[in-house]
Amino acid sequence: MHFFxxxxxxxxxxxxxxxxxxxxxxxxxxxxxxxxxxxxGVTLTGSDSDISIETFIPKEDEDKQYITLEQEGSIxxxxxxxxxxxxxxxxxxxxLIVQDQFAATIKSGSAVxxxxxxxPEEYPRLPQLEEExxxxxxxxxxxxxxxxxxxxxxxxxxxxxxxGVNLESDNGVLHCTATDSHRLAMRKTNIxxxxxxxxxxxxxxxxxxxxxxxxxxxxxxxxxxVVVTENQIxxxxxxxxxxxxxxxxxxxxxxxxxxxxxKTTIQLKTKPLLQTLERALLLSREAKNNVIxxxxxxxxxxxxxxxxxxxxxxxxRIQSQSFEGEEMxxxxxxxxxxxxxxxxxSDEIKxxxxxxxxxxxxxxxxxDHYLHLFSPVRTY
Amino acid sequence: MHFFxxxxxxxxxxxxxxxxxxxxxxxxxxxxxxxxxxxxGVTLTGSDSDISIETFIPKEDEDKQYITLEQEGSIxxxxxxxxxxxxxxxxxxxxLIVQDQFAATIKSGSAVxxxxxxxPEEYPRLPQLEEExxxxxxxxxxxxxxxxxxxxxxxxxxxxxxxGVNLESDNGVLHCTATDSHRLAMRKTNIxxxxxxxxxxxxxxxxxxxxxxxxxxxxxxxxxxVVVTENQIxxxxxxxxxxxxxxxxxxxxxxxxxxxxxKTTIQLKTKPLLQTLERALLLSREAKNNVIxxxxxxxxxxxxxxxxxxxxxxxxRIQSQSFEGEEMxxxxxxxxxxxxxxxxxSDEIKxxxxxxxxxxxxxxxxxDHYLHLFSPVRTY
Numbered sequence: 081m082h083f084f085x086x087x088x089x090x091x092x093x094x095x096x097x098x099x100x101x102x103x104x105x106x107x108x109x110x111x112x113x114x115x116x117x118x119x120x121g122v123t124l125t126g127s128d129s130d131i132s133i134e135t136f137i138p139k140e141d142e143d144k145q146y147i148t149l150e151q152e153g154s155i156x157x158x159x160x161x162x163x164x165x166x167x168x169x170x171x172x173x174x175x176l177i178v179q180d181q182f183a184a185t186i187k188s189g190s191a192v193x194x195x196x197x198x199x200p201e202e203y204p205r206l207p208q209l210e211e212e213x214x215x216x217x218x219x220x221x222x223x224x225x226x227x228x229x230x231x232x233x234x235x236x237x238x239x240x241x242x243x244g245v246n247l248e249s250d251n252g253v254l255h256c257t258a259t260d261s262h263r264l265a266m267r268k269t270n271i272x273x274x275x276x277x278x279x280x281x282x283x284x285x286x287x288x289x290x291x292x293x294x295x296x297x298x299x300x301x302x303x304x305x306v307v308v309t310e311n312q313i314x315x316x317x318x319x320x321x322x323x324x325x326x327x328x329x330x331x332x333x334x335x336x337x338x339x340x341x342x343k344t345t346i347q348l349k350t351k352p353l354l355q356t357l358e359r360a361l362l363l364s365r366e367a368k369n370n371v372i373x374x375x376x377x378x379x380x381x382x383x384x385x386x387x388x389x390x391x392x393x394x395x396x397r398i399q400s401q402s403f404e405g406e407e408m409x410x411x412x413x414x415x416x417x418x419x420x421x422x423x424x425x426s427d428e429i430k431x432x433x434x435x436x437x438x439x440x441x442x443x444x445x446x447x448d449h450y451l452h453l454f455s456p457v458r459t460y
Numbered sequence: 461m462h463f464f465x466x467x468x469x470x471x472x473x474x475x476x477x478x479x480x481x482x483x484x485x486x487x488x489x490x491x492x493x494x495x496x497x498x499x500x501g502v503t504l505t506g507s508d509s510d511i512s513i514e515t516f517i518p519k520e521d522e523d524k525q526y527i528t529l530e531q532e533g534s535i536x537x538x539x540x541x542x543x544x545x546x547x548x549x550x551x552x553x554x555x556l557i558v559q560d561q562f563a564a565t566i567k568s569g570s571a572v573x574x575x576x577x578x579x580p581e582e583y584p585r586l587p588q589l590e591e592e593x594x595x596x597x598x599x600x601x602x603x604x605x606x607x608x609x610x611x612x613x614x615x616x617x618x619x620x621x622x623x624g625v626n627l628e629s630d631n632g633v634l635h636c637t638a639t640d641s642h643r644l645a646m647r648k649t650n651i652x653x654x655x656x657x658x659x660x661x662x663x664x665x666x667x668x669x670x671x672x673x674x675x676x677x678x679x680x681x682x683x684x685x686v687v688v689t690e691n692q693i694x695x696x697x698x699x700x701x702x703x704x705x706x707x708x709x710x711x712x713x714x715x716x717x718x719x720x721x722x723k724t725t726i727q728l729k730t731k732p733l734l735q736t737l738e739r740a741l742l743l744s745r746e747a748k749n750n751v752i753x754x755x756x757x758x759x760x761x762x763x764x765x766x767x768x769x770x771x772x773x774x775x776x777r778i779q780s781q782s783f784e785g786e787e788m789x790x791x792x793x794x795x796x797x798x799x800x801x802x803x804x805x806s807d808e809i810k811x812x813x814x815x816x817x818x819x820x821x822x823x824x825x826x827x828d829h830y831l832h833l834f835s836p837v838r839t840y
Contacts, residue, residue: 161742161771168739184772191739195772359548359571362541391541392564392575
């Protein structure tokens, strides 16, 4: 193998692919990045067997030449060093040469690196997905959906299926749901599909995969194609493929958990509520339980309190924008509500209570495409 | 105690004072910030017994009123919570009230915090320094001197005196020196002094103290007064006092360590050399010893190499700006040299070697107010 490649484009793609590589893998070849040079361009692959990322740098793209190929070939190089080395190279072009015995030479500017590589034949093949269950949505929409749900996945391995975000779709609508059984975040959006009859459920993507994917996709409205199979999901961007394993197991049915009526409905400004809860959390965090108390007062006033026996207490009153229904007194995990308020882009929200011991719902005003559900905390 | 105070100024000073407070202290009262309100203003104090910081917020400053005093008094409040609470308050003004039993109330905007305080009478007094050995220098100069020396202090407690920066002065010149016995950084500057005969040596300030001080002082050329006593040093800024304990023990005499003549002198551009060494360090860091090799070639070329048996090797040639004397072949700790190059503000440097097994010196071109000394590494 022997080629010259434009430095910035190569560095950019190496950093993307390196995101999939884990230094803690038990499969030695997976600590490397696989580099394949053909007459069409250079393909890079990184994988930790849960996530695999493949990028392609074409020889030419939009009239710009990226690669000068001298000889086709392939090599696997240690991701950790290789990614750092190319980032620190100062030339505008990088030359990569592989001789016998997987000995690679990287030249750029005045620097010459001789690196020991690994046999590319040992590198596992990426899953070959039959293109079924295909849909597409804009990248920025997908990025938002990840941001607005993935924080709510469980971090505990006791119920592995809850460490992922569940996708289901019917009638051209995609639902993403995450829950750790104390709180739930749900987001839905319209999607484009190949087949009018597209419908699926129980497609559970590990939270970690979505966090990595989110770092790669842009805030652009270019479409991203999604292929779903029995145990893999594939996100297809221009010149980049992102594969993730799906979690096994039955995701809980969450639709029935969401209350359909409420006893008390309060409308509040999002940001002042968030700031009030953050102040209250300063004390309840110390008490280790993150409990914050909410009480309705006369004239639409809401009182937020929290107590730490050692440090003290905080009391704050905020005026609701509107108030309907019964008086309410409830305690909840303040950190969970703060997490949700941080991802709500709307200036005003609606809180719907069904009782002091029943789950309550927070939603942006006049928008039903996302919803956050919280269990109250028993304080006696 | 009862006063109203402008939020931003109070938050600013509380953050400064909180820097001195350690959560790992064995003296419970030192986990707090002491607040004293008098008719002149509010004084805040934080200390971990090594470092103490006292700031003063005057009632009025430059025609702006900062404080409305209702009643004089004092209190000690837990630094960790207090600093976070005031930072998160949203009002433009903060009201602080202390009732009996050290119960404090903080009000701002719609928030009311009730905090348990501690008895201010229990708070230790700051050292009372007799004003002897007084000198002054611009703040930005002091900040630079700290930056250019403190990185070289020892992090090992085997020789505690080497964990500090040594100050000595004679004839109106201040020398700052740091060494971990493998490398040495020295910086000198002119100072203003009260007494023409001012002279001192073996004033060793803990590196940690200087790092904290550096965060507080600005890039301005306002003067900072320095008072040195037997076991304390005091830096006096406008409305802020910074006390540090001095390290006990005899600091090594470093003057004789610095070679006075050289066998080989090379001039190099600072930035390209730094980048070359950083690339070489990628491999030698892996070999755990950080060893980088330098060899002079014909025509003023310099070859930098490093080797990691597992990963590979790197070779890079750079052109020196000038070269005088014998050919040289030397190995050194690359990280130490990189640390020094990062704090050298000059575009070009001069390296002076006295032999493959003797210490070498790096200095900015045509400047003798700072100097870095390195021991070579034996590689066989």
